[in-house]
Structures are given as structure tokens and as C-alpha cells.
Amino acid sequence: MTSALKSAARAGLPVPFLDIDKIIGDRETKIIICCGSGGVGKTTTSAAVALRAAEAGRKVVVLTIDPARRLAQSLGVGELANTPRPVSMIDTAAGGSLDAMMLDMKNTFDDVVLAHSTPEKAAAILQNQFYVALSSEFSGTQEYMAMEKLGQLHTEAEASGRWDLIVVDTPPARSALDFLDAPEHLSALLDGRFLRFLLHPTRGPLRLMGAGFSMISAAMTKILGAQIISDVQTFVRAFEALFGGFRQRATSTFELLSSRHSTFLVVATPQHDALREAEYFVDRLTEEGMPLSGMVINRVHTCALAISPERALSLAEDLADTSAVLEVEALRRHANLMRMIETETRMMERFAAARPTVAQTQVQSLPTDVTDLQALRRVGSLLADKD
Amino acid sequence: MTPRHTLHIVSGKGGTGKTTIAAGLACALATSGRRVLLCEVEGRNGISELFDVQPLTGRGERRISRTPAGGTVYGLAIDAQDALVEYLDTFYHLSVAGKALDRFGAVDFATSIAPGLRDVLLTGKVYEAVRRKIKNRPNAYDAVVLDAPPTGRIAQFLNVNLAVAGLAKVGPIRSQADSIMRLLRSATTALHFVTLLEDMPVTETEEAVAAVQPTRIRIGMVIENMATPSPLDNDQLQTAASGSVILKVPGLTIKQNQALASEFAIEAARTLQEQQRHDRLTALSLPLVQIPFDPGGIDEGAIFAIAEQLTDQIALEAA
Numbered sequence: 001m002t003s004a005l006k007s008a009a010r011a012g013l014p015v016p017f018l019d020i021d022k023i024i025g026d027r028e029t030k031i032i033i034c035c036g037s038g039g040v041g042k043t044t045t046s047a048a049v050a051l052r053a054a055e056a057g058r059k060v061v062v063l064t065i066d067p068a069r070r071l072a073q074s075l076g077v078g079e080l081a082n083t084p085r086p087v088s089m090i091d092t093a094a095g096g097s098l099d100a101m102m103l104d105m106k107n108t109f110d111d112v113v114l115a116h117s118t119p120e121k122a123a124a125i126l127q128n129q130f131y132v133a134l135s136s137e138f139s140g141t142q143e144y145m146a147m148e149k150l151g152q153l154h155t156e157a158e159a160s161g162r163w164d165l166i167v168v169d170t171p172p173a174r175s176a177l178d179f180l181d182a183p184e185h186l187s188a189l190l191d192g193r194f195l196r197f198l199l200h201p202t203r204g205p206l207r208l209m210g211a212g213f214s215m216i217s218a219a220m221t222k223i224l225g226a227q228i229i230s231d232v233q234t235f236v237r238a239f240e241a242l243f244g245g246f247r248q249r250a251t252s253t254f255e256l257l258s259s260r261h262s263t264f265l266v267v268a269t270p271q272h273d274a275l276r277e278a279e280y281f282v283d284r285l286t287e288e289g290m291p292l293s294g295m296v297i298n299r300v301h302t303c304a305l306a307i308s309p310e311r312a313l314s315l316a317e318d319l320a321d322t323s324a325v326l327e328v329e330a331l332r333r334h335a336n337l338m339r340m341i342e343t344e345t346r347m348m349e350r351f352a353a354a355r356p357t358v359a360q361t362q363v364q365s366l367p368t369d370v371t372d373l374q375a376l377r378r379v380g381s382l383l384a385d386k387d
Numbered sequence: 388m389t390p391r392h393t394l395h396i397v398s399g400k401g402g403t404g405k406t407t408i409a410a411g412l413a414c415a416l417a418t419s420g421r422r423v424l425l426c427e428v429e430g431r432n433g434i435s436e437l438f439d440v441q442p443l444t445g446r447g448e449r450r451i452s453r454t455p456a457g458g459t460v461y462g463l464a465i466d467a468q469d470a471l472v473e474y475l476d477t478f479y480h481l482s483v484a485g486k487a488l489d490r491f492g493a494v495d496f497a498t499s500i501a502p503g504l505r506d507v508l509l510t511g512k513v514y515e516a517v518r519r520k521i522k523n524r525p526n527a528y529d530a531v532v533l534d535a536p537p538t539g540r541i542a543q544f545l546n547v548n549l550a551v552a553g554l555a556k557v558g559p560i561r562s563q564a565d566s567i568m569r570l571l572r573s574a575t576t577a578l579h580f581v582t583l584l585e586d587m588p589v590t591e592t593e594e595a596v597a598a599v600q601p602t603r604i605r606i607g608m609v610i611e612n613m614a615t616p617s618p619l620d621n622d623q624l625q626t627a628a629s630g631s632v633i634l635k636v637p638g639l640t641i642k643q644n645q646a647l648a649s650e651f652a653i654e655a656a657r658t659l660q661e662q663q664r665h666d667r668l669t670a671l672s673l674p675l676v677q678i679p680f681d682p683g684g685i686d687e688g689a690i691f692a693i694a695e696q697l698t699d700q701i702a703l704e705a706a
Contacts, residue, residue: 038401339682
């Protein structure tokens with residue numbers, strides 16, 4: 001941190017502004033990743049940024065991973081497929097385009113299997129119980145497949161020139177770490193001693209563990225039952241050839257995310273828990289040396305009427321026994337709004353004091369839901385607007 | 388009379404205040420002399436943050452609050468890896484093997500990649516805590532409240548016992564999964580959904596209710612959190628929302644009164660929209676409970692206030 005910023009933070013000066021238009025306008029920005037805790041408007045932010053970029057002349061594809069298919073609603077394109085589809089009705093005057101897609105993790109996984117193994121092996125894998133469960137039930141698979149899909153889109157973008165910007169909406173993570181940790185965790189697991197043991201129980205250093213080995217075998221069989229062990233072995237054996245590829249691609253996607261062509265936007269709302277998660281994200285990204293552009297704070301309440309909550313309530317009290325029911329209710333609601341703004345401001349000030357170098361942009365709370373392109377455009381301009 | 392619920396599972400879309408409501412429910416259930424356990428499974432330290440106590444991760448069951456009614460709430464952050472080692476020790480006296488497995492990468496494998504196993508371990512720990520009372524074990528709780536995964540994943544989370552049961556046709560993990568499923572389906576378990584009166588959370592609640600149906604787990608109530616109810620009737624709200632109302636608050640200038648009126652128009656429109664969403668939820672034919680928005684933010688005092696409202700609005704099975 002520079003000394004100028006330090007003193008700015010001490011003096012309570014405005015935090016640096018996150019300039020979305022500058023990020024979009026920089027042709028070297030090829031990937032924008034929106035992360036944050038659940039319910040903070042990640043999907044809306046991703047869609048709004050993607051739309052704004054497309055209407056500014058970028059050739060954009062937006063990848064959403066959310067199972068509620070909300071982006072589909074927001075973009076008015078009905079069901080999104082696992083391959084990008086063009087969004088019509090956008091302004092293409094600047095020469096841009098917008099495609100949208102939604103991650104179908106099972107299909108993505110199947111495609112990987114089909115693309116990287118012989119037809120016979122692929123058939124064996126696709127039918128394996130363990131694979132079926134792993135590819136459709138298991139929640140961590142979403143993160144792995146999101147990375148896989150991002151890698152695919154990037155490769156396709158580089159090769160065909162169909163897109164020059166990928167906007168990614170991250171999965172509703174179990175924990176803030178999942179998305180970042182997915183590739184590394186996958187590599188570690190697939191490279192781990194346990195899988196090697198399952199594949200070749202009689203080879204390697206474990207053979208020498210003697211008592212430990214038989215204890216582990218006994219424990220595994222006891223907990224899981226012999227049938228699961230044999231299912232897993234079949235699966236792992238069929239999958240062996242794929243593992244190297246997974247690891248390699250996960251590593252290169254991770255490198256891509258760390259490069260200067262990528263940038264992260266941390267999305268939050270001005271509530272305690274959302275900002276706490278955001279702080280966590282910011283710290284993790286910084287630790288990992290990931291390129292962080294800044295924070296988007298959604299649903300910030302504003303008010304044009306500068307009357308304190310105390311005064312509003314006292315005015316309401318004076319009118320309590322009169323027929324001015326509308327006035328009383330209007331004043332009561334105003335007091336609530338002002339108190340909420342006070343709480344939000346306190347929360348945001350606390351965050352800014354703790355992380356003074358993180359650039360921010362705020363999006364005011366909108367009276368209606370964001371469900372169409374026009375509303376997304378409005379969110380986009382609020383995002384880009386400094387005030 | 389319906390039997391007292393001993394396990395309350397609380398789900399809701401992200402951002403709806405699921406953890407806060409789970410905490411409020413735990414406090415409401417902790418009436419005089421009762422012990423209630425509040426569990427979380429997502430490793431987010433949500434409970435300790437909420438009650439402003441040390442993080443619970445890796446520290447077992449800790450007392451986090453004494454309620455004004457004289458009960459005690461304990462908190463537990465369930466970790467899948469710890470649960471696996473504990474499971475091995477309890478059922479097979481294999482604590483040494485557990486440690487060996489951990490070094491070996493098997494615990495990590497089992498809890499992160501083996502399909503469904505992670506969720507069985509998490510729900511398995513909840514199962515154990517609930518069963519203590521039935522089996523007269525020490526440290527038994529009168530009720531257990533689970534701050535469960537969000538609506539998007541809840542059916543999968545609770546149904547994963549079936550997924551494992553299907554995968555493992557025989558063996559101990561299968562019978563463990565079956566027992567957990569029996570508990571989840573029993574009349575003493577209730578699944579609650581927390582929602583905001585906004586379009587997307589309501590849509591997700593509707594979807595989750597449908598998705599949970601095949602699991603045959605009973606749904607308790609839907610909690611409409613952060614609602615902004617109004618004493619005004621529909622006509623008055625319509626008029627206010629139309630922006631045609633002229634407010635005359637004595638002591639305010641004409642300009643201020645106009646600004647107040649246009650602000651009130653937005654607020655009234657929001658309340659009207661909330662009422663439409665409330666009507667959609669009514670169509671689910673489930674008990675609805677409303678918790679008004681607290682503009683001052685959430686602290687322990689606010690949680691006790693929520694507990695009081697929950698107690699008032701539903702006949703919580705207080706002793």
C-alpha cells in the first residue's frame with residue numbers, strides 16, 4: 001500500500017473507484033470472474049457486465065453455473081443450453097455480440113470422457129455407477145466442471161475468434177474457497193497415494209507398510225463394503241488415462257486465471273455476512289496473487305430526503321391519533337429506511353477501513369427485480385457510474 | 388397431537404438470512420432448562436460470527452448462548468473429515484486406522500470426491516446428536532437445529548442417503564444411510580424454508596418444495612424473512628404506490644413532503660409486491676411465518692427478538 005492511500009484511509013477519504021468501463025474497454029481483459037457469497041446478485045452482475053461489454057463492442061460469452069437458471073430469465077432466452085447461444089435484442093451498433101450459456105455439469109463431464117478416451121473405454125466409464133454419481137450428484141463436481149468449461153471456452157475463443165471476452169459467474173459455493181481450490185484439490189486427489197493404491201494395491205511404498213496396510217484395507221472394506229471398493233477400482237482403472245489430462249487442464253486454467261488477461265470482481269451486499277465473505281475472498285485472491293479489480297456492492301440503499309430517523313418517528317408520533325394514516329406510515333417507513341442506510345454505511349465503512357486499497361463500485365437498490373435486458377442495462381450503467 | 392419435533396432443518400436461498408433464522412429457532416426452542424444444539428455444515432463459521440464467539444471449527448460442541456427464557460444453546464460446526472474419523476472410532480473402534488487413513492489421503496478422498504459420502508457423514512453426525520436423547524446418552528439435547536445447505540442443494544443434500552444407498556447395495560454405510568433417512572422422514576423431523584418476499588427466493592422456495600417431495604421429508608413451515616408489513620389496506624397502498632398522494636406532514640416543507648411522498652410510493656409498491664409473493668407462498672399450503680425486517684442489523688439481541696416472534700407466531704412445542 002502506498003503512503004498516500006494509507007493516509008487516505010486514515011482520513012476516511014473515499015475508497016478507490018472500480019471503473020467497470022475501463023476493464024471492459026481494455027482489450028487485454030479476456031476473462032472476468034464474478035465471485036462472492038450466495039444471494040448477493042452475482043448472476044445479475046455477470047449478466048449486466050457482459051451486456052454492457054457487448055454493447056460497447058466486445059464479443060462476449062457469459063457462462064453461468066447457477067442451477068436456478070436465473071440468468072436465463074434475466075436474458076430472456078428461456079432454457080440455456082450447455083453450448084453458448086446468441087442473445088438477441090442487444091444493441092450491436094458498436095460491433096459487439098453476446099452469447100450466453102449455462103453449465104450442465106453432467107454433459108460437460110460426459111464430453112470430457114468422450115473426447116479423451118476410446119469409444120469402448122468411454123462407454124465403460126459412462127455406465128459405471130461411481131461415475132454416474134460423481135458426475136451428477138456430487139456438489140464439488142460443479143466447480144471442477146466450471147473450470148473445465150472455462151478452459152474450453154477460452155481455447156475456442158482463441159482458435160475461432162468468436163469471442164474476445166468471457167464473463168464467468170461462479171457456482172453458489174459451499175465455501176468461498178471452492179472455486180479457487182477446485183483445480184488444485186482435484187490434482188492433489190488424483191495424484192494422491194490413495195488412488196494409486198486403489199489402482200495398484202501391491203505396488204509402491206505402501207506395500208511396505210505391513211500392519212498399516214492391512215488395517216487400512218480392513219477399514220475400507222468395513223466402512224464402504226467390498227462392492228464399493230471394487231466399483232471404485234473399476235472406475236479408477238477406466239479413468240486412469242483421463243487423470244493426467246484433467247490435471248494438466250486444471251493447472252493451465254489456474255494459470256490463465258492468474259494471468260494479466262483475467263480479472264476478478266468480488267460481489268457483495270452491504271450486510272455484515274456478505275461483506276465478511278467478501279473480505280475473505282479479497283484476502284484469498286491477494287494471497288494467491290490473483291488479479292483482483294475490486295468490489296461490486298449491490299443493493300445499496302439511498303435516500304433523497306435528509307430527515308433523521310429520530311425526527312421522522314417524532315413527527316409520526318405527533319400525528320399518531322389523527323386521521324393522517326398515510327403520513328404516519330410514510331414517516332415510519334422513512335425512519336426504517338434511514339436506519340437501514342445507517343447500518344449499511346457503518347458496515348461499508350468498516351470494510352473500507354479494513355481493506356482500504358480495494359476499489360469499489362456501488363449499485364443502488366432497485367425498486368423492482370432485474371428480469372429483462374432493459375433492467376440489466378440500467379444495472380450496467382449504475383455499475384459504471386461513479387456516484 | 389403431533390409429536391414434538393426434535394430435529395429442525397433450516398434451508399433457504401443464499402442471502403435470505405437462513406443462519407439467522409436457524410439461530411432464532413434454536414433460541415426459541417431453548418425454553419427454561421432445555422438444551423438445544425445448533426449445527427452448521429458449510430464451514431463458514433456463520434454461527435460463531437452471529438453470536439460473536441470464537442470460531443467453532445474443530446472445537447466440538449460449545450455453549451454459545453443462554454436464552455432470556457433460561458435455556459441453553461450449543462453450537463457445532465460439523466466437519467466431514469472429523470465426522471469420518473469419529474464414525475470409525477464409534478462404530479469400529481478404529482481411531483488408529485482413522486489416523487492412518489488420513490495420512491494416506493483416504494479421508495480427503497472419501498469426504499470430497501466419493502459421491503454422497505460427505506453428505507452422509509454430515510447428516511450422520513446430526514443423526515448421532517438427535518439419537519442421544521432417545522438412547523439416554525449423556526449430553527443429550529431436547530432439540531437439534533441444522534443450518535442446512537441452501538435451497539438449490541437441499542434436496543440433493545438430504546437425499547444423498549438414497550444416492551449412497553443405491554450405490555452401496557449392502558454393507559455398513561448402506562445401513563447407516565438407511566437409518567439417517569428413517570430419521571429424516573420421521574414425524575419428529577421438520578424441514579423449514581427461509582425466503583424473502585422477492586421473486587427469485589420465492590421461486591427457489593417453490594422449486595425446493597417440489598424437489599424435496601420425493602424424499603418424503605416433512606416440511607414444517609416457510610419463514611418470510613425481512614418482510615416489510617404495513618398497517619395500510621390494499622386500496623391505501625395502491626393509492627400511495629401510484630404516486631398521486633399529497634402528504635401534509637406539519638413541520639416539513641412542501642418539497643420535503645413531496646420527497647417523502649415519492650419515497651413512500653416506492654415503499655408502498657414494494658409492500659404490494661411482497662403481498663403478491665405472500666399469495667404465491669400461500670398456494671403452497673404450508674404454515675407461513677413472517678419476520679419483519681430489522682433495520683438495525685443482526686446481533687444477539689436481534690436473534691432473541693426473532694426467537695420471540697417465532698414463539699408467538701407458531702405453537703412451538705415449548706415444554
